[in-house]
Amino acid sequence: MYRSLFTGLAILFSSILFAQKEDSVFIRQIADDILMNGKSYSNLHTLTKTVGGRITGSPQMYKAEDWGMKALKDAGADKVWLQECKVPRWVRGDKEQAKLIVGNKEESLAVLALGNSVGTETNGITAPVLLVNSFEELEQKKDEVKGKIVFYNYKFNPKFIETFYGYGDAVRYRGAGASRAAKYGAVAVLVRSVTNSTDNYPHTGAMRYDNSLPKVPALAVGQWDADKIADALQQNKNATIFIKTNAHTMSDTTGHNVIGEITGTEFPDQYITVGGHLDSWDPAEGAHDDGTGCVHSIEVLRTLKALGYKPKHSIRVVLFADEENRGDGGEKYAEEAKEKKEKHVFGLESDAGGFTPRGFSIALPADKLEKIRKEWIPLLQEYGVYEFSNGGGGADVNPLNKTFGTPVSELRPDSQRYFDYHHSPNDFFENVNKRELELGAINMTALIYLVDKYGF
Amino acid sequence: MYRSLFTGLAILFSSILFAQKEDSVFIRQIADDILMNGKSYSNLHTLTKTVGGRITGSPQMYKAEDWGMKALKDAGADKVWLQECKVPRWVRGDKEQAKLIVGNKEESLAVLALGNSVGTETNGITAPVLLVNSFEELEQKKDEVKGKIVFYNYKFNPKFIETFYGYGDAVRYRGAGASRAAKYGAVAVLVRSVTNSTDNYPHTGAMRYDNSLPKVPALAVGQWDADKIADALQQNKNATIFIKTNAHTMSDTTGHNVIGEITGTEFPDQYITVGGHLDSWDPAEGAHDDGTGCVHSIEVLRTLKALGYKPKHSIRVVLFADEENRGDGGEKYAEEAKEKKEKHVFGLESDAGGFTPRGFSIALPADKLEKIRKEWIPLLQEYGVYEFSNGGGGADVNPLNKTFGTPVSELRPDSQRYFDYHHSPNDFFENVNKRELELGAINMTALIYLVDKYGF
Incomplete structure (x- = not known):
């Protein structure tokens, strides 16, 4: 028995090896x-330089969809299609302005209206400023808020x-921040940009109003200018700020998830999804957020196809229509999958930039996580x-997990x-x-291959 | 016995824990x-922006030494001194020029003379070009070399x-490359820059002549221009290249290793060395190579001092005088240590850039390496x-290992x-x-602390 056990183990080990x-x-x-023939970098160049920023509902959104269809076809997808998806349409309008006014001195501030925020009247708003470092401080000073622009000076914790x-x-x-300040009568808010950068670029991103409260304009301000406002208020409590924004929200419109597929050989009706989101904020080219996730995902398909790999499962690349604003792209994809009773075995997303990879977060039971750590990390x-850290996907594939x-x-x-780049004017191709981008594509392709071959 | 063994183990484990x-x-x-109070970034700013490139023997070398003395004093070193060190003095002179000439058409090429190379005569050299992709190809074509500029078109393997x-x-x-081509009568060499960058910056660096052969000028050419030369030669074998360089070597001069020390409490005569090299190539600011290694090392001392840590061993920060050219700084440091019969327990170097750390290479017997992997990686x-990969230090601390x-x-x-940056005009502060820089300093400081406390 020992011998046969030993022999069995030896066969097992040698087959694992x-x-x-x-x-x-x-x-x-x-x-x-x-590394030799990759297309992720040149795909990213085309997306960022010929389409650029592509907020949902903008003309660039449709250009980006066309780009995605073509890139997926060029990568060798067996089929490529568009999945209709209602998307929000927030429009920045003419460039926003802000000035810090101390006595006779006016200095312009680097600002960006936040996504979903309302604009000011044509003449803008000029008001005294209340600096708060936290919501707690806002509550303590709630009686001072009325008629003021609240400036949230909370710093990114290094x-x-x-x-x-x-x-x-x-x-x-x-x-x-906007609604919490509006509750006490603020006329607008400025928010220190959510960044640990060493520069002055403002960083936009989504905000949400509490519909039971007045909607007030909301802008992000660059790091240096946030310091400048704080310094000015220390010198002179009567400093005021002028802001003017033209932001407004239009009715929803129709966008699309762009989908490309390699049909599986053994389980064509079982799906492995890999994706990034096609939309981006408008001030730059949406390179790291999330052009890189799109080209990573397309590269997974291109590479498997180029190497002649025949996946057991159908592999779908999805360029999700809307992650930045309301998450409509991922929701729609899972919803339609549910309607069609599709079987989804894995969902992988890239939406944390095109930097050198260190790991994957993954939603798995502890024993399965331990198993893939042992077998796949090497x-x-x-x-x-x-x-492989214990965690989920991102906003686009998490609905698959939920559903x-x-x-x-x-x-x-x-x-x-x-x-440094997220939602700011310097999120551009350069x-x-x-190589960092390509290493992401390598690891994603390898993971998709392993999941397709072994499952969990 | 089992109980006492168990108790013993329990005590052992709990003390380890x-x-x-x-x-x-x-x-x-x-x-x-x-992350909150660090000085590595501001130190690097001062070094790169007020001193800049600092090749050995240049006026900037002395400015850099002054900067290093001051930075080490400011960091809280118990003592700071200069260790004299003979250093080479290669001088670029007026900016080098190169042109690709095809028929009537002349295009200038992005080039940098290689360190230690000789210059051309005042009128420069114009000669036909022989492209080779390898030394093997040079040998095959040795009969065609005479009177030509050999262009080494070997590509960085991605x-x-x-x-x-x-x-x-x-x-x-x-x-x-220069001497191997000169052996067959080449009048100069161009070398495709040793880089995997996507831009056209030329990358310099040291070259060595075989003194038994004629010394011919040698220049690095940017990636795009290397492609341009290759393309031109495919179109027209009679393309020629004009080069002019003013490089020359002067007699050695005196530079210094800059040393700062915290004196050990238990073993003041046993040394832990941590360093980077102060010299850099001249075309840029020597930011990643190796300003970051200098400020990393200074930050180790500053942080331990700021936290009130009293090391058992004396900890020395060494800003080595010459790594780029002949390695005189590291050699001198080990030589003097030998003369003085110093005891050196550890040498750590940072000379691979200020990027996010992934590990340390370390020269240790397998069992010790395994032990620190198990205990320190967590x-x-x-x-x-x-x-901790199995390997050595860099050129500056390896002489300690050898000695x-x-x-x-x-x-x-x-x-x-x-x-992308190494030895090129874009190795600047920006x-x-x-944060990537600071993470390097964190891990280096932690390693020095662990080695001081536990040894190997």
Whole structure:
């Protein structure tokens, strides 16, 4: 019995080793193909330079959809189609303005209206400023708010090593600050940009109004100018600020998830989804957020096709229509999947920038997570991925998890530079490094291959 | 017996756990202090913007030494001194020129003379070009070399994930190409820049002549222009190139290793060295190479001092005088240590850029390496370091290993962007990210703390 057990184990181990060898060789082919013949960087160049910023409902949204269809066809998708999806239409209008006024001196401020915010009247608003460093301070000073512009001066906490925690901590002021100040009679709000950058670019992003309260204009201000306002108020409490924004919301319109598919050989009706979001904020080119996620996902398909890999499951690349504003793209995709009773075995997303990968977050039970850590990390570590952290996907694939319990995952690149660019005018192509981008595509392709071959 | 063994083990484990807890708390303090009060970024700003490029023997070398003395004093060193060190003095002179000439058409090329190369006569050299893709091809075509400019068109291999391997593979042509071509009568050489960048910056760096052969001028050419030359030669074999360089070598002069020390409390005569090199190539500001290594090392001292840590061993920060050219700084430091019979317990170097750290390479026996992997990686992983690879230090601390057998180590940051900047005109401050730089300093400080406390 011992001998047969031993023999059995030996066969088991040698077949595991053989599989690992084969996987390691195939992943090396994936890497070589992407590093030698990859299209992610040139695809990103086309998207950012010929389409540019592509907020939902804008003419660029439709141009981006056309780009996506073409890129997926060129990558070798068996079929490519558009999935209709209602999307919001918030419009910035003419460039917003802001000035800090101290006595006779006026200095313009680097600002961006926040997504979904309302504009000012034609003449703008000039009002005294109340600086608060937190919501707690707002509550303490609620009697001083009326008629003022509230300036939220909450700083991105540098102590979080993973910067997304710093973002999660600070973004409350952008999201909810306007209504919380309007409750006490504020006429507008300025929010220190949610960034750990060392420059003065303002960073926009979505905000939400509490519909039971007056809607007041809301703008993000660059880091240096946030300091400038704080300094000015220390010198002179009577400093005022002028703002003028032309932002407004129009009725919803129709956008599309752009979908490309390689049909599976064994389980054509079972789907593996990999995607990024096609929409972006308007002030720049939407390079890291989330052009890189789109081209990563297209590259997964291109590479598997180029290497002649025949997936067991159908692999779908989805360029989601709306992540930035209301998350309509991901919701629509899961909703239609539910209607059609599709079976979704995995969803992977890239929406944390085109930086060198470090890991994937993944929603799996502890034993399965431990298993893939043991078996797959040795295959990926050479390419930079050394951890599968316990977590979910992003906003676009999480609805699959909610609807079907599908395991979902997100690429976790190094996060140090992400919030330098996020939602700001410097999120352009030149700030993406070709090799860092390609390493993301390599690891995503390898993960899709492993999931297709072994499941969880 | 089992019970006492169990009790013994329990005490052992709990004391290990207690120590790990204490270490983890202290390393968190290191991180917080660097992220909140760190000086590495502002130190780098001063070095790059007020001193700039600082090749050995240049006036900037002396300015850099003054900067280093002051920065170390400001960081809280117990003593700071200069260690005299003979250094080479290669001078670029007036800006080099190169033109590609096809028929009547002349196009200027982005070039930099290689370090240690000789210049041309006043009128420059105009000659036909022989393109070779490798030394093998040079040997095959040796009869065609005479009177020509040999153009080494060897490309940086993108398949190496760790870019330093790509560098090691391609740098042969920069180092030895001139003499190997001169052997067959070449009048000069051009070398495709040793970089995986997507731009056209030329990248300089050291070359060496074989003194038994004629010395011919040698220049690096930018990537786009290397392609341009190759294309032109395909169209027209009679294309010629004009070059003019004013490079020359003067007699050696005196530079200095700049040294700052915190004196140890238990073993003041045993040294832990941490350093980077103060010299840089001249075309830019020497930011990633190796301003970041200098400010990393100074930050180790500043942080330990700021936190009131009293090291057991004396900790020395060394800003080495010459790494780029002949390696005189590191050699001198080890030589004097030998003369003085110093005991060196550890040498750590940062000379791979100010990018987010991934690991340390370290020269240790396998069992010791395994031990620190097990005990220290869990302490560092939160800050980005997940591996101790088997390897040595860099050129500056390796002489300690050679002289005394001292364990030496080097910070291994993510390498994807390093050769975009290395030795090129875009190695300037703005290409260093504050947080990435600071994470390097955090991990280096933590490693020095652990080595001081536990040894190997």
